[in-house]
Each structure stands twice: as C-alpha cells, then as structure tokens.
Amino acid sequence: MRAFTFVRRSSSLISTGKLVETRALVNGKFIHFEGFPVVNPATQGEIAFMSNTPLETVKSAISAAAEAFRDYRTVPAQARARILENWYRLMIEHETDLARLVTLENGKPLADSLGEVRYAASFFKWFSEEAVRQYGETISSATPSNRMYTQWQPVGPVGIITPWNFPLAMISRKLAAALAAGCTAVVKPAAETPLSAMAMAVLGVEAGVPDGVVNYTPVGHEKTKSVGELFCESPDLKKVSFTGSTNVGKILMGQSASTLKRISMELGGNAPFVVFEDADIDKAVAGALSCKFRSSGQTCVCANRLFVHDSIYNEFLFKLSKALDTNTRLGPGLDPTVTHGPLIHGRAISKVEQLVEDATSKGATVVRGGQRRNDLGALFYELTLLSDVTPKMEIFHTEAFGPVAPIIRFKSVDEVMELANDTRVGLAAYFYTENNSKAWTVAEKLQAGMVGVNTGLISEAALPFGGVGESGFGREGSKYGLAEYSDLKTVVVGL
Numbered sequence: 001m002r003a004f005t006f007v008r009r010s011s012s013l014i015s016t017g018k019l020v021e022t023r024a025l026v027n028g029k030f031i032h033f034e035g036f037p038v039v040n041p042a043t044q045g046e047i048a049f050m051s052n053t054p055l056e057t058v059k060s061a062i063s064a065a066a067e068a069f070r071d072y073r074t075v076p077a078q079a080r081a082r083i084l085e086n087w088y089r090l091m092i093e094h095e096t097d098l099a100r101l102v103t104l105e106n107g108k109p110l111a112d113s114l115g116e117v118r119y120a121a122s123f124f125k126w127f128s129e130e131a132v133r134q135y136g137e138t139i140s141s142a143t144p145s146n147r148m149y150t151q152w153q154p155v156g157p158v159g160i161i162t163p164w165n166f167p168l169a170m171i172s173r174k175l176a177a178a179l180a181a182g183c184t185a186v187v188k189p190a191a192e193t194p195l196s197a198m199a200m201a202v203l204g205v206e207a208g209v210p211d212g213v214v215n216y217t218p219v220g221h222e223k224t225k226s227v228g229e230l231f232c233e234s235p236d237l238k239k240v241s242f243t244g245s246t247n248v249g250k251i252l253m254g255q256s257a258s259t260l261k262r263i264s265m266e267l268g269g270n271a272p273f274v275v276f277e278d279a280d281i282d283k284a285v286a287g288a289l290s291c292k293f294r295s296s297g298q299t300c301v302c303a304n305r306l307f308v309h310d311s312i313y314n315e316f317l318f319k320l321s322k323a324l325d326t327n328t329r330l331g332p333g334l335d336p337t338v339t340h341g342p343l344i345h346g347r348a349i350s351k352v353e354q355l356v357e358d359a360t361s362k363g364a365t366v367v368r369g370g371q372r373r374n375d376l377g378a379l380f381y382e383l384t385l386l387s388d389v390t391p392k393m394e395i396f397h398t399e400a401f402g403p404v405a406p407i408i409r410f411k412s413v414d415e416v417m418e419l420a421n422d423t424r425v426g427l428a429a430y431f432y433t434e435n436n437s438k439a440w441t442v443a444e445k446l447q448a449g450m451v452g453v454n455t456g457l458i459s460e461a462a463l464p465f466g467g468v469g470e471s472g473f474g475r476e477g478s479k480y481g482l483a484e485y486s487d488l489k490t491v492v493v494g495l
C-alpha cells in the first residue's frame with residue numbers, strides 16, 4: 001500500500017506520478033512502511049508521508065548491497081558508464097518535476113531547484129566519462145626477476161548519508177563516483193527531503209541500475225543516529241561517505257573506528273569573502289549577493305563573513321543593500337517571481353535570530369533586514385546585512401546557514417589574512433582584487449580547500465570539492481572523486 005500524499009494528487013505540480021515515491025528501495029523492490037511526515041517549509045503543511053525504514057530492513061539493505069557487489073564489481077567500466085549516462089539523461093528529461101519536488105520539500109526557489117537538478121545530473125554525466133579512464137601503472141622493481149603493476153579496485157559497498165540543503169546533488173556527487181568505481185551503496189537521505197532522493201531512485205531503476213546495487217533507506221529523525229551506528233559499525237559496508245555538519249561528522253568518525261572504515265567527510269564551512277580596496281566593487285557586490293544569499297544562505301560554501309577594506313566599506317555596503325532591494329524577492333519558492341525562500345526548519349530560523357541578537361547586543365548595526373517575516377510564513381527571515389561586526393561576536397565563528405551577511409572592516413592584507421584564517425573549518429574562501437600579484441599570494445595564503453578569485457560561484461562537477469581542517473577530508477567530483485571509492489592494489493609478478 002502507498003501512503004496517501006498531497007504531491008501525488010497534485011497533477012498540476014508534478015506531471016508524472018511515477019516520480020512521487022514514498023517507499024524505501026531495497027534489493028530492487030520498493031517497500032512501504034509506516035510513514036513520517038515531510039513538510040513544506042514555505043507553508044509548514046505536510047506534503048507526504050515517507051516510509052520510515054525499520055532498522056532490520058536497513059540491515060537487509062546492507063546485506064543486499066554486499067551481495068550485489070559480488071557481481072557488480074565485475075561489470076565492465078563501459079557498462080557502468082552506460083547506466084550513469086542513462087541516469088543523467090533521465091534526470092534532465094524530468095528536470096521540471098524534480099525541481100518542483102526539491103522546492104516543495106526544501107523551500108528553495110524553482111530556478112535554484114532547476115539549477116540543482118542539472119548540477120546533480122552533471123555528476124552522473126561526469127562519472128560516466130571518468131569510469132572508463134581509471135588507469136593503473138607499471139613500476140620498476142629493485143628485484144631483477146620481479147615486475148610490478150597497479151590496478152584500482154572498488155572499495156566495496158558504501159553507506160551514504162546526506163543533508164537536506166542539496167537533496168539531489170549531495171547524493172549524486174557520491175553515488176555517481178561510487179557506481180563508476182564499481183561500488184554498491186545504501187543511501188540514507190535527510191529526513192527533511194526524502195522525496196527528491198526517492199524520485200532520483202525511481203529514475204535510477206529506469207536507467208538500469210541492477211537490483212541491490214543502490215538501496216535507499218529513508219528514516220525519520222528519531223532513527224538517524226541508529227542508522228549512522230549501523231553504517232559505521234557494519235563489517236559489510238567498507239566505506240561511509242558523509243556530508244553534513246562537523247559535529248555529526250565527528251560522531252561518525254568515532255563510530256567508524258571499530259571497523260577502521262574508509263570515510264569521506266564533507267562538513268561545515270565558515271567562508272571568508274574579502275573585498276580589497278582595488279576590487280571591481282560592482283563585481284564584488286554581485287558576487288556577494290549570490291555567494292552569501294544563494295538558497296537563503298543555506299549552502300556549505302556560502303560566504304559566512306564579509307571582510308571589506310576600510311576605504312570602500314561604506315560604498316560596498318550601500319551598493320549591496322541597494323542590490324538586495326532591487327534584485328531579490330522573498331516568498332514561497334513555487335512562485336516563479338521569488339528569488340529567496342524560507343529556512344528549512346524552526347531550529348534554523350531561531351539560530352539566525354539568536355546570532356543577530358548576539359551581534360547587535362555587542363555593537364553590530366542592522367543595515368537591512370534583521371527580522372522574521374511572519375506575514376510570509378513561520379520560517380521566513382529577511383535578507384539581512386550587519387555592519388561593524390567584530391570577532392567578539394558569535395556570528396564571526398559560527399556557520400550561520402541563513403540569510404545574514406556580517407560585514408567586517410579591515411585595513412591591511414596581513415590583518416585580513418589573519419582574520420580570514422581564524423577558523424577551524426576551511427571549506428571555501430573568496431576574494432576580490434584587480435591586482436594580479438595580490439591574487440596569487442592571497443589565494444596561496446587562504447586556508448581553505450577551495451578559493452574563488454573574483455567569483456562567488458565555484459561549484460561544478462569538474463571541481464575537486466572538499467575542505468581542510470574540521471571541514472573534513474576527501475575530494476568529491478573532479479578527476480579525484482573516483483579514487484575516494486577505489487583501493488589501489490599492487491601486483492608483483494615473479495618471472
């Protein structure tokens with residue numbers, strides 16, 4: 001029996017009912033369980049009940065992935081590539097429906113959701129091309145009668161845990177690489193956004209993913225901790241790949257010690273965005289708008305602290321405020337005129353509110369926004385600019401994950417480098433300058449996994465995505481992504 005859902009009935013929203021899947025996928029079969037509610041953050045209305053997979057079934061999914069790995073690891077890379085290419089094509093074919101599902105459960109505006117669908121699909125395309133380009137080497141041996149060569153082999157079945165902020169792309173960035181390398185997988189999507197994940201699962205089956213190769217086990221919040229333990233402690237899963245907060249990443253890393261599991265961690269950020277006095281200010285304003293406020297500030301690579309040189313501070317602030325007034329509209333993401341949607345849940349909006357209160361109590365000034373917009377719904381917060389922010393304020397050290405730009409004044413390169421690097425989570429960093437030699441040296445000095453120079457948007461499938469320090473380890477996407485799901489084996493042949 002399928003759960004009765006609002007989205008399924010609403011044919012004007014989703015053109016094909018087949019993408020609304022509320023069941024778990026285990027060993028090629030969709031299975032219904034008692035559900036947990038999925039909520040539209042714009043209205044707080046329930047839009048579906050998603051099967052809450054029992055832990056015993058999650059264990060079965062792990063066993064199915066382990067069983068399927070025996071055959072899937074021997075499937076030629078060219079055949080794996082064809083499945084990934086099919087999956088890419090199907091996602092693009094269904095991009096409008098997928099985008100609507102993302103907007104319904106995540107809240108981001110339709111244009112952003114469409115961008116996410118294409119971004120997510122691009123990882124299937126990218127890794128369909130990478131799958132066939134994993135080369136080994138021959139190595140000279142010191143022993144005259146020996147010959148050595150290396151080959152890449154799939155790590156094995158992988159557990160994948162992802163957040164709600166990119167409900168499709170954070171899964172596909174891992175899954176496409178895993179499948180290309182010859183691994184099988186069990187995916188636990190975020191409890192806030194399982195509908196998009198399951199829609200992608202439906203298309204995976206249609207693309208030709210063999211039974212058991214990819215399993216999806218959505219669970220409600222109360223079971224996430226137990227699934228994390230199961231994944232980390234299972235001897236059948238050979239790797240856990242996690243995207244989410246640094247706190248949860250640390251928990252999973254601790255749990256993985258018992259099986260010495262391979263792990264990839266894509267964790268939180270606290271990105272500096274530096275505007276030097278020799279920057280093209282208009283370009284920097286446009287970059288700040290997209291980099292800070294994309295998805296209402298809910299991306300891990302969003303600018304979290306804006307450092308602006310003293311000599312252009314007022315001009316930058318004035319222009320950014322004007323750009324926000326002119327170019328943005330807050331509201332429900334399904335309205336095509338809306339540019340910025342709600343926050344994901346009550347905890348997220350309370351955190352933003354508390355950070356703004358703390359900053360203003362310590363001397364920051366609200367230049368724009370600074371309030372909830374209850375007239376739009378309980379989770380809407382104005383796009384906010386805070387001036388005169390200092391390192392004494394909590395917002396300087398905390399990933400806000402919301403639509404608040406704290407703006408900090410600086411006077412010299414040395415001073416701003418010290419401030420920018422004053423964080424343990426080095427995921428992304430950005431700066432604007434028209435001075436070529438400054439561009440080279442600052443890019444080298446910033447302690448981050450990814451640096452944008454004169455751009456606030458860096459993400460694409462070809463980018464080696466990942467951070468340094470407590471932002472995690474491992475690189476996703478790019479030519480390095482496949483190695484995260486592969487073991488390097490060396491064969492020594494005696495003549």
Ligand SMILES: NC(=O)c1ccc[n+]([C@@H]2O[C@H](COP(=O)([O-])OP(=O)(O)OC[C@H]3O[C@@H](n4cnc5c(N)ncnc54)[C@H](O)[C@@H]3O)[C@@H](O)[C@H]2O)c1
Pocket residue numbers: 161162163164165166170188189190191224225226227228229243244245246248249251252265266267268269299300301399401427467
């Ligand atoms: N570096 C990256 O690529 C990247 C990408 C997106 C988001 N993020 C980070 O994710 C965070 C926002 O997402 P969030 O609030 O959903 O993060 P979160 O860590 O709370 O949740 C992420 C996932 O982990 C699960 N989870 C939560 N507690 C768990 C536990 N004890 N054991 C096992 N699983 C558990 C959740 O259900 C969800 O699926 C931000 O810090 C953001 O920077 C990082």
Ligand SMILES: O=CCCC(=O)O
Pocket residue numbers: 165166298299300301459
């Ligand atoms: O939120 C983190 C991922 C964002 C991205 O891949 O651009």
